[in-house]
Amino acid sequence: MKKFVVDEIKLNYSGVTRQLEVDPRTVKTAYQRALSGIVKRRTRKSRKSKLDGFRDLIKVKYQAGCSVRAIFNFICGKGFQGKYTIVKTYCRQYKEKEIKKATTHIERTIDLSPQVDWKEKVLMYNKNNVKHTFSIFSMYYHIQKENLLN
Template sequence: RKSKLDGYKEIIEEKYTQNCTARAIFDFIKERGFEGKYTIVKDYCRQFKQAQIKKATIRVEHTIGLSAQVDWKERVTMYDRNGHPWTFSIFLYVLPYSKMKYLELTLDQKQDTLFKCLYHAFKYTGGIPNEIWFDNMSTVVDHKMSDFHHHKFNERFQSFSHDANYHPIACRPFRPQTKGCVEALARTMSRLKPYNHEFDTLAKLNEIIENLRERLNHEKSQGNNQIPIELWQKEKEYLRPINPDLKRYFESVQLRKVSKDAMIRFQNHQYSVSPNYIGKEVEIKPLKKIEILFNGVAIRHHKITNYQFNYDPRDKRAILKNDLMKDKTDEEINQYILNDLSVYD
């Protein structure tokens, strides 16, 4: 017998994997002609979730140096000696072959925080594997451009992965088995419970998590009955070297709005961008030079100077062409720039 869900199942599955509720999906498909009731949508969502969880998984031997798995232990709440609650997350990273683990306390799960934690994990484990498995997190996957079967990574994350020289893999929703090592690590965070009311500051709590990390790496793993740090002594030789330039993805990131003069301000000095970005918000990363990014992509670099106005010749030409010298030829504009480099100053 024909079901009222026919023609809507693919939409329901796609929206449900995007963490939409059954009620929200029902309202969505009803606007598109669905004539059934809410209960059959709710039941189908439940069946779909269970079907994904119960799919068989073949257990495999992990290849040395091949992969790592990443996840978060989200919204952990613990109480200090004064009864004050601290809510935080724990970044989880594990090398499946050796079971070597890295934990880090964080107060958010922003993309810059993810990049910083990954870099720290690379440093702690002595290198970078060929591939890293991630949960279907918004800092990694562009959900607007993805569906249940095909994931598209967001542009800035893809750039970080390329510079780090590893292949990112996003796990399908409702398939915790595909990164079982980091899922098991998340469950061991229950070992923090005895430390409730046993710390005074966030620094002390961070120390407790670091001590747990060291214990986990020096005790036998249930997965292979071996000590992670001993296997890691061999595995680290197979890991790729760390690109120190990765720090630019998370150090000193600041947001600026581009002025109507196509400039951004840093330390009371101004630096140019293309007039195309006027009114838009960009990121700046001041290290040895200023890197200006839009949506994670570098659009301009400047040396840090003591001059009040700092123009890239391409930007100055475009600014003059748009306003002051819009009726002049390119040759006249170029000559004007050569004759008076401090026109705006």
């Protein structure tokens, strides 16, 4: 809005409303404040979180391999007054770090192209008709023939 005021440009309320996807009255109020020189910024009140006294304990328990539900029940016994969702959301940051650690990037050469397959819950019966369930991981290199000929 300051740019419109400084450059003395007549504001098209409808255009700005569509562009910013806000109410036209909001645009008009902001423009009038910019004209009068009043800059009003909203400040967010800092509140104490319900997790403040429990963050270190949650981190220790999560890194020890406890589930979020078990951590929630444990800290409720210690006096936590919040809900399960707060704890679940807080623990999500640790889960995202673990996921990033688990993924690896494989650089491939010009001639070789790795192919990876994963099959879960493969069901087979032996000759005595006993059921066996297992998972299969397979990685093999596909050699590109056109690169070998050159």
